[in-house]
Amino acid sequence: MGVRMANEQQIGNQEPLPEVGLQAVVSSIPADLAVMPPVEIELVHLFDKLRAVKAFVFDVDGVFTNNTIQVTETGELLRTMNVRDGQVVKWAIEAGYYIGVITGGRSEGVKIRLTALGITEYYSGIKDKLPAFQSFLDRTGMLSSDVCYMGDDMPDIPVMRRVIVAACPSDSVPEVIEISDYISPLPGGAGCVRDIIEKVMKIQGKWPEY
Numbered sequence: 001m002g003v004r005m006a007n008e009q010q011i012g013n014q015e016p017l018p019e020v021g022l023q024a025v026v027s028s029i030p031a032d033l034a035v036m037p038p039v040e041i042e043l044v045h046l047f048d049k050l051r052a053v054k055a056f057v058f059d060v061d062g063v064f065t066n067n068t069i070q071v072t073e074t075g076e077l078l079r080t081m082n083v084r085d086g087q088v089v090k091w092a093i094e095a096g097y098y099i100g101v102i103t104g105g106r107s108e109g110v111k112i113r114l115t116a117l118g119i120t121e122y123y124s125g126i127k128d129k130l131p132a133f134q135s136f137l138d139r140t141g142m143l144s145s146d147v148c149y150m151g152d153d154m155p156d157i158p159v160m161r162r163v164i165v166a167a168c169p170s171d172s173v174p175e176v177i178e179i180s181d182y183i184s185p186l187p188g189g190a191g192c193v194r195d196i197i198e199k200v201m202k203i204q205g206k207w208p209e210y
Contacts, residue, residue: 054146055098062152066189085193
């Protein structure tokens, strides 16, 4: 589609995105309905949301990486990423999902790694993530109700409140965990990206077979 890579791009101010999302599958429970534990009702709602996902957007530090940075004697900052996260990103792109990254960091190594996986929507050095997210929607033709966003810290919250599935690693800050639809049992940099993508692809029947 001729999608250009948005790298090191500071997006201009735009109007805040409207609140969107699917209505809960179970909006009310009839009085004569057999007793159903609340967790089962919530899971039905989550599965319905996962079936609607057409695109993924991720933070980097604390999601693709493990929240630690090694500093060399020359001042170079080194991060660790999970190879299996990279593999599932490739599978998702091959299956037709759009994948974007919005990060406050400016690591050239991270950019090289993620764009090599096929991610073309890469926004780095971003302080306010909402305008970058709007750019992702405009350039891919997606709606916010098509997107699963995974973040781990406070700057991710404005976008997480607008997508169909808000996901986070297990070691996210409490404020992010509180608003998440799905909390991965895995921490950042340890397969949480693969975890959420795999669940969506399996529910939608798009998981590869070998």
